[in-house]
Amino acid sequence: MSGAPTHLSLGSGANLSNFSLGHNELLIERAADSNVSTILPERTHANQYATEKWPKVRVPLRNVLWAGLDGALFELSVLAKKKAKAPLNLLHVTGSVSDADKHAAAAFADALMAAAYPAALQRQRRLKVFINPKSGPGKAAALWRKKIEPIFRAAKCDLDLTFTSRRQEAQDIAAELPLDRYDAVVVMSGDGLIHEVFNGYAAHAQPAKAFSIPVAPIPSGSGNALAINLLGIDVRIFSSFGYDAQDLAVAALNVIKGRPMSTDLFSFTQGGKRHISFMSQSIGLIADVDLGTDPLRFMGGQRFILGFIYEVIRCKTHPLKVSIKVADSDKRKMVRDMQAARAQAQAAHAALDTPDAEPPKAQSSPPPQQQEQAVEASNGEQQHQSESTGLPELKFADADVDDDGWVTFDRPLMYLYAGKGPFVGPDVVQFPVSLPTDGLIDVTLQDRTAQSAASTSG
Numbered sequence: 208m209s210g211a212p213t214h215l216s217l218g219s220g221a222n223l224s225n226f227s228l229g230h231n232e233l234l235i236e237r238a239a240d241s242n243v244s245t246i247l248p249e250r251t252h253a254n255q256y257a258t259e260k261w262p263k264v265r266v267p268l269r270n271v272l273w274a275g276l277d278g279a280l281f282e283l284s285v286l287a288k289k290k291a292k293a294p295l296n297l298l299h300v301t302g303s304v305s306d307a308d309k310h311a312a313a314a315f316a317d318a319l320m321a322a323a324y325p326a327a328l329q330r331q332r333r334l335k336v337f338i339n340p341k342s343g344p345g346k347a348a349a350l351w352r353k354k355i356e357p358i359f360r361a362a363k364c365d366l367d368l369t370f371t372s373r374r375q376e377a378q379d380i381a382a383e384l385p386l387d388r389y390d391a392v393v394v395m396s397g398d399g400l401i402h403e404v405f406n407g408y409a410a411h412a413q414p415a416k417a418f419s420i421p422v423a424p425i426p427s428g429s430g431n432a433l434a435i436n437l438l439g440i441d442v443r444i445f446s447s448f449g450y451d452a453q454d455l456a457v458a459a460l461n462v463i464k465g466r467p468m469s470t471d472l473f474s475f476t477q478g479g480k481r482h483i484s485f486m487s488q489s490i491g492l493i494a495d496v497d498l499g500t501d502p503l504r505f506m507g508g509q510r511f512i513l514g515f516i517y518e519v520i521r522c523k524t525h526p527l528k529v530s531i532k533v534a535d536s537d538k539r540k541m542v543r544d545m546q547a548a549r550a551q552a553q554a555a556h557a558a559l560d561t562p563d564a565e566p567p568k569a570q571s572s573p574p575p576q577q578q579e580q581a582v583e584a585s586n587g588e589q590q591h592q593s594e595s596t597g598l599p600e601l602k603f604a605d606a607d608v609d610d611d612g613w614v615t616f617d618r619p620l621m622y623l624y625a626g627k628g629p630f631v632g633p634d635v636v637q638f639p640v641s642l643p644t645d646g647l648i649d650v651t652l653q654d655r656t657a658q659s660a661a662s663t664s665g
């Protein structure tokens with residue numbers, strides 16, 4: 208960046224706008240009445256604050272979506288907050304530039320873009336986007352148009368949209384996805400549609416390559432566990448019965464600026480058919496809560512609380528025989544491992560977003576629990592692959608469960624809940640010490656009496 212301009216002034220007097228590029232942030236200062244100045248916040252359809260005054264805006268470079276000079280028009284798009292705890296909003300700053308200022312404006316825009324997209328961070332990602340209009344309380348299509356699409360357009364992403372019209376549609380499309388055409392698959396739905404995309408990848412003619420296309424969630428479902436695990440709890444959209452989608456811009460920013468990270472997937476077979484799972488599998492009460500409350504989707508995540516209470520009162524048990532190969536049962540060690548992994552991830556994450564960061568090494572195993580990342584599913588390259596499917600062979604299908612290290616539970620249970628987390632929904636940290644690439648499935652078994660719940664990693 209040495210020699211690159213760090214400051215730009217456009218206009219004068221009441222029309223003056225100053226742009227300052229700091230080490231990791233951009234400062235935009237406009238005259239107090241600048242909403243009528245040369246630098247006008249335009250495209251009001253995208254920006255609910257377009258007519259309000261934002262005389263001074265300070266944003267991290269990560270939040271800079273685009274800067275450029277198009278003819279005589281200087282364009283700048285950022286995601287900015289009015290107050291620390293306010294949601295991110297899309298802010299466009301545009302204005303005509305005099306001939307005398309054109310060179311300086313173009314040079315500043317170039318320097319800003321270079322800083323805003325450091326190292327190997329690709330601009331204008333090519334995105335396959337699935338939007339499920341029926342997910343959660345059915346607001347996804349409206350949210351897409353109002354909140355998400357304007358952000359992707361501002362970042363000049365290349366969009367290929369599918370509004371799903373039926374079950375399995377996303378899975379069928381993912382199974383045939385032209386893999387060189389997209390940099391990421393964006394799923395605006397809940398976890399169900401993400402499950403479909405992964406199972407579509409598994410059915411692809413080139414499954415390993417398919418699994419290397421990152422999947423990035425924009426939460427609009429009921430549980431949205433993957434989005435919450437990746438982006439943090441603030442990304443949840445339905446905090447109550449209400450419609451509260453204010454932080455979805457964080458998820459959109461992740462699509463534009465996030466770096467792929469790996470995550471474990473697991474397989475299960477049912478009725479002789481193999482499926483891919485990325486979050487959890489359940490038998491008994493938990494599955495009944497999910498399926499039984501399907502007609503209550505309009506309630507958002509609250510449907511699970513209602514369903515849980517109902518199922519606890521019902522107190523039904525299921526005849527289950529469960530064999531687990533125990534990897535770890537020392538809870539203190541699990542917590543220590545989790546804390547160490549998080550600290551390492553946070554340090555790596557901070558380093559990655561500095562403008563001078565080295566590009567991430569290809570195929571390196573990214574640190575777990577990084578925030579704001581797309582998910583690149585583990586493609587099992589280290590494992591034996593089945594010739595017929597191209598997927599890793601199932602590992603424990605023929606295991607001798609009488610061997611050392613295995614434990615077997617053979618009694619009626621209220622539920623089995625196995626998966627990766629930590630969150631399985633906005634209010635439930637079901638697998639608190641789970642890490643994205645620890646190679647383990649965390650298992651909870653619930654007896655009829657609360658005192659005898661068992662929890663382990665296998």
Ligand SMILES: Nc1ncnc2c1ncn2[C@@H]1O[C@H](COP(=O)(O)OP(=O)(O)OP(=O)(O)O)[C@@H](O)[C@H]1O
Binds near residue numbers: 401427428
């Ligand atoms: N147009 C459609 N009509 C009906 N179902 C659809 C349509 N498009 C997709 N689906 C199905 O909707 C199901 C539910 O979607 P998804 O699980 O993503 O949302 P959700 O259940 O509201 O959220 P979560 O899984 O986070 O609780 C998926 O299994 C998908 O196949």
